[in-house]
Amino acid sequence: MKFSSAYEPDKFEAEIYAAWEASGVFSPASLEAEKAYSIVMPPPNANGNLHIGHGLTVALEDSLARYHRLRGESTWYIPGADHAGFETWVVYERVLEAQGRSRFDFSREELYAQVWDFVHQQKSNMEFQVRQLGASCDWASETFTLDEKVVRRVYKTFEKMWNDGMIYRGEKLVNYCPKHQTAFADIEVEHVDEKGKLWDIAYTIVSETTGSAAAGSPTESALGGSAGVPPAASPVVSEIIVSTTRPETLFGDVAVAVNPSDSRYAGLEGALVELPLTGRQIPIVFDEHADPEYGTGAVKITPAHDYDDFEVGERHGLDRIRVIDDAGMMTGCGPEYDGLSTAECRKKVLHDLEEAGLLRGEHKITHAVAHCYKCGTVIEPTLKEQWFIDVEKLAAAAISAVSAGEIKFFPASKKKVLLNYLKGLKDWNISRQIPWGIAIPMFRKATSGRSSSSEDALLAHGTKSTARSDAPSSSNSIPAEASQDELPEWIFDTRTELSEIEYGGAKYVRDEDTFDTWFSSSHWPIVCTDWEEGLSNPYYPLNVMETGADILFAWVARMIMMGLYVTGSVPFREVYLHGLVLDAHGQKMSKSKGNVLNPVELVSKYGSDAFRMGILRGRSAGMNQAFSENSVVSGRNLCNKLWNLSRLVQSMVDEYEGDDKVRTLNMGEDWICREIDTARSAVEKQMKTYRFAEAVETLHSLIWDKYADWFIESQKIYKNVPLLKKTLMDILVMLHPFAPFVTEAIWQNLSFTSGMIIEAAWPARLKYDPISAAEFDGLTTVVSEIRRTYVAIPGGKRWPVLFGDDSLVDDNQLLIQSLTKAPSVMSCEGQPRGIRLALSGREVYLDVPSEVVAEYASSLEERILAVGRELDGLNARMMNPRYVDKAPAELVEETRRAIAEKEALIERLKLEREAI
């Protein structure tokens, strides 16, 4: 094959990927492998293009996969695609909107089919892009989050949890987006600080509590502390002022709460107040929730639309009155208000209160408001019946496994963060009101009379709502001979393709909701590795889980809980969490800012390898770090360098006529073997500790600074072709995990390689003579000093090099001349002259006329001073008796040696100065 002279990645990347894929090398060597290595791809959303974070994820994971494959492990890198329930749903709703249609124009089944087609088009696009990034993943094992095996496993887990009594139907407040008309988990809600207002509203007290009369005058004291409230004319307790940011929910008020310790309201417990605009009477309750410091210290309680109020309602057995419907419109508030949006209703309520003289104050405040993370709509806490998982046992198991160190975290600090989260975890709402997802396998007994829907505005007293005992405690495997009344309200059944089934002679209707995607994706390591009960599986647990630090809670925590629950063992041994890829100035990338970098564009501009090395550079675990095209350019330059030095080596091989036996090494050859070996063990350590950026840097330096700049240059003088072949192959293999395409392309172009580099073996330890290698270090010092001195001498001329009694220089005259481009290198024949190169401590001179030497004197003087300062520092250390006493002997000895060296150097420099 002819090695083309230019490095043009777009000419070979696609072809090489296709060859890898066709060869079957992406599949694990054996399912029974002793040295198994498994890693899964966090499934990219199958609803669009890859973004920069996917680029990073693939660069990280694939370098791990390739590294372990080269090390002879049976490597299984499993790709996936995410149906991304809600995310895809949002994308598809936009598609529908563009067509002037809406989800409500279709049945659930029609919608499901449409989205299925849509996703499968997008999915192949996504897969193509993953290939462009070079992921060496086993496409035959690609797992889609709606695959049959996933659904089967998820149903199995759900059934187990149902039988274990961990699933319950609860009527709770959920985060509800009125635009998308679905509930969210807490983690899917974004809190944004916003400016708002706090209004003071007077509720008239209509009946005092019986028994003890109010001590003092609550109203008076309440008013005293509250600005903007007119002073009361009468000491008679007549009203209570509540503070609220949401006056429109007043129709749902069922009580007013005050803190029991708040003396302003002492004695008012149980008193009734009249709810403005409605005439309804509600009680005053004492509850710790009311903060005496905030507002007037009296808070209206709306259990159906506020989390805290919900809990207050639970404690006091209060009703829950829904006044906002699923579309975000007012309901059950009377004809004047029903059908208004919450914002319209707020205005009207405020206006009406003002008219009634009940609006007593208005304060500007800043408070956090929950928003839908996708559309930004304000989340409306809404009462819904949903399926919940009791997370207590799950979290406890995860906490104990993580605390016991069964999973190693990179960065380590994330372990603490995760434990902190698990300790405060609340029950998990797994119901979503969108059609695109895995159907919840639960059927409800159809009632003959009124609908069992929970959508009625006025709900019954809340005792049944969160009661778990309401649900049957076991699955429905035993047909009941009981009467219809004794049949369970809910039964588990996996026949979710049916909308209704029969059981015990009764009709059961499927719950229309789907699972939260995190419920199914928490099974990812289990389903991807085809783990099954009772079968041994060397690929489970995964060796590592690599994913974004932003989904530590949403995903990693849940995978750990689910892995432990389903398989009894943690789902992975190590977790590597990457941070966000920020733009060049450290800003978050966003479409609106216009600072988004597209990985696929960078790949086509600079090549896949350049992108991969570029995005890894300067990056460490868990940190949000800047990224710019510059680092990709640097990666591309390295590829170019490697390409060209490989061409040079090939040309040397082409001219060579000897055999492949590596002959005795010279010092430059010992030196490069030492450098390669050092780099190899450094990379091994770096890969073990997930220091990808450092591994790339190690290899960059090896290839450029060591191999190209010194070794290849020295081989232009003395060639050792068998060693050139061997070392080049080692270097290519070591870089392959990070730059798979260019290393494979070169491998295929070289005449002396066989097979594919992706299947090559990681380099073994190299033999070399360390003393000989160290001599070459001495030579590089001489060469560097000659170069530096050339630049330091005014005029920029290269002067002849003379040497005295120095075998190192004598033996390497040609090499020194070649590396320094000196006009000549020759013996001074016992007549030293010109400038002596003092730093290297060798008898080497530059044959410079005396008038030029004089001009050089000042730089020499500077150097004497600099060395003098270093010497002073070292001497000061030795003068300290406690240092000599307490520091390790080796270190002290080293310091002594350094002092001796510096003293000798200064002597030489002074001699040199005197010579001038």
Next chain:
RNA sequence: GGUUCCAUAGCUCAGUUGGCUAGAGCGCACGAUUCACAUUCGUGAGGUCGCAGGUUCGAGCCCUGCUGGAACCACCA
């Protein structure tokens, strides 16, 4: 309010149980150049490691406090 992280060269970042003159890439300056590579080669400038204390023979690293920045969680009637 809670948890966690960060502050080192002009920029983006390394610096792994404390140890010799604190490193890299990019950028910058000066110089080179038929002979693998201008996507190149050589040389250099640039840092009191956020501030103040402490521990230690020795601190960029450990401890305390402070200042500035970020992320996440919870919450604000």
